[in-house]
Amino acid sequence: MISPTKFITGDGSEWLQVKKGGRAGYGKIDYLIENPTAFWAQLKRQKLTIISHRSRKEIIDAAENLVDSEPALHVGRYGWYDRQYVKPGDELPDRIDGLPVISDLPANARPWAHNGTIDGWQTGVAHLCEGQAIPTFVMSCAFASLILKFAPSISDNPFFELADDTSGGKSTMLELSASVFGKTEDWIDNWDTTVNGLEEKMALAADSILQLDEENHFMAGGGTKETLASTIFKLASGSEKARFGQDTARKFRFLGLSTANQPIASLLSTIEKSRADAVKVRLATIPVNAPFGCFDTVPSGEESSADAILAVKNLARDHHGHAAREFLGVLKGRYLSRSFGAELLKRKIARYMQEFRDLVGGDLNRPEGRLLDKFALVYAGGRLAYRFRVLPFRGIGPAVLQVYRRSQIATRSEVAGTRVSAIDEVMAFLERGKSQSRIVSTPADLTEKEFDDTSYFLKVDAGTKWALITSQSFRRAFGFRSDEVLADLHRAGLLRAKDGRQSQVRLRTSKSKDRVYQVQVPMDKAI
Incomplete structure (x- = not known):
């Protein structure tokens, strides 16, 4: 005896539950009407095979006589459902939030592969990320992607791009954040896509992180500035139907990280201003301009920033896939195992976000306030990961704050109505690299490595600081x-040069002269 029951899900879709021989499967009623082959295939994927015409007719006849529908929950993608996070390989419960579960998960999914140990990952992360702004930021992004559901103040998907025209380790930072979830190759995609090809990428990244490497591939593949702007709107909205100037319901929720040789905002400077400005509040540009590429200092034990980048790659290869599992496990144990736990979690995240806003200051009603909220979410993700003892180091706040300020400077934004000047940008660089700087009065005895590792030299000449x-x-x-x-x-008269923009100065005993840019430090600026 084949016994069908009709269910209706939150989006209004009607499903038919078919039971046969102690096994149950679900098929969409629309398919049964418009594309019966797809309906029977749906049941077959759930290991319920209906072959005979007689059995199929029995199901159709019974379905026609069904009037009442029971509520159900359709699980058609991976990610959050109420207080339950569904990832590949999980065994679904019969009910979530009291509703029977209709499982219709796609065959293609990002594997949550794991290798090595959580202890090995934490040891490597502490060594490479502690005290480093960008590495700490991208790690926090990974955890923030898992709590976006519980941050209702964020109405669109946070998206950040690491931008620089040098090989400063941008792509390697994506490998670092990918290690939270699984293998690098499973969790890093690229920009070699079309606007219409975004649907699958967004679906795979639902309730996690979408990482797109090398934005130049989009333009090289025939993309225009207008289509690039449209792509940003769709990614931020989480919907392939999103259009500029229209409100579209978010279909896929995720946090995005991207790399670019040139910031997208600068590429779009020639398009309509209102569209370009709309992109800026949806996409934060983070310059990879630390003294050592992505690193503010060379991690102890590493000979150079190149060695540090190699160490990140090795870490991501040898130890991955444990941190996200640990994070979700603690999240469930501390908060989501209780009926009121989701509300407690929302309050905790909101409190952390407010902490970050207070650090920055500013008016959240201004356009940059919308962007600030997304950095605040990243801070909240990192803080929770540290509190859960998944991230093994402190300093999340100062790191995210540094990255936020670099982002504001890089985009020449107006912060509290003041335009950032070139000397302010240089002063920010001098402050970041202070620990790796050297004060010189006479040529120093430096090895080649010591010279290369110096972020800048400070010299006083006739009472003027350079x-x-x-x-x-x-x-x-x-x-x-x-x-x-x-x-x-x-x-501004702050660059000393006799020929062109560079000067020749003797800084080390082993060389007669070195070519440098000499920037005058104004008297009202302190280092």
Whole structure:
């Protein structure tokens, strides 16, 4: 005897439950009417095979006579359902939030593979990320993606891009955050896509992180500035139907990380201003301009930033896939195992977000306030991961705050109505690199490595303070905007140069002269 029952899900879809031989399966009634082959295939995927015409007719006849529908929960993607997180390989409960579960999960999913140990991962992460702004930020992004559901103040998907025209380790930072979930190759996608091809990428990233590497692939593949802007709207809205100037219900919820040689906002500077401004509040640009690429200092035990990048790659390869599982496990144990736990979690996240807003200050009603909220969410994700003893180091707040301020400077935003000047950008760089700087009065006895590891030199000449920055350090700090910053400094009379923009100064005993940019530090600016 085949016994069907009709169910209706939250989106209004009607489903038919078919029971046969002690096994039950679900099929969409619309399929039964419009595409019967898809309906029977749906049941077969649930290991309920209906072959005979007689059995199929019996089901159809019974379905026609069904009047009443029972409520049910459709699980058609991976991610959050009420207080339950569903990931590949999980055995679904019969009920979630009191409703019977209709399982219709896709065959293609990002594997939550794991290798090594959580202890090995934590040891490596502490070594490579503690005291480092960008590495700490991307790690916090990974955990923030898992709590976005519980941050109702965030109405669209947070999206951040790491931008620089040098090989400063941008892609490697994606590997670092990918290690929270699984293998690098499973959790890093690329920009080699079309606007219409976004649907699958967004679906795979639901309630987790979407990482897109090398934005230049989009433009190289024939994408235009207008289609790139449309792509950002769709990603931020989590819907392939999103359009500029229209409110669209978010279909897929995720946090996005991207890499670019040139910030998307600068690429879009020639399109309609209202559209370009709309992109800016949806996409935060983070310059990879720390003294050592993505690193503020070379981690102890590593010879150079290149060695540190290699260490990140090795860590992501050898130890991955444990942190997200641990985080979700603690989340469930402390909060979501109780009926009122979701509300407690929302309050905790809201409190952490407010902590970050208070650190920054500013008016949340301004456009940049919308962007600030997304950085606040990242802070909340990192704070929870530390509180749950998944992230093994402190300093989440200072790191995220540094990245936020670099982002504001890089986009030449207006913060509290003041435009950031070139000298303020340079002063921010000098502050970041202070621990790796050297004060010189006479040539120093430095090895080649000691010279390369120095972020800048500080010299006082006739009562005037000068920052001496090598071309390599300057380009690493300001990337594609180096020439613009130098031109602004020159116009302001703060760049000393006899020929062009560089000077020749003897900084070390082993070499007669080195070429540097000499930037005057104004008297009202302190280092």
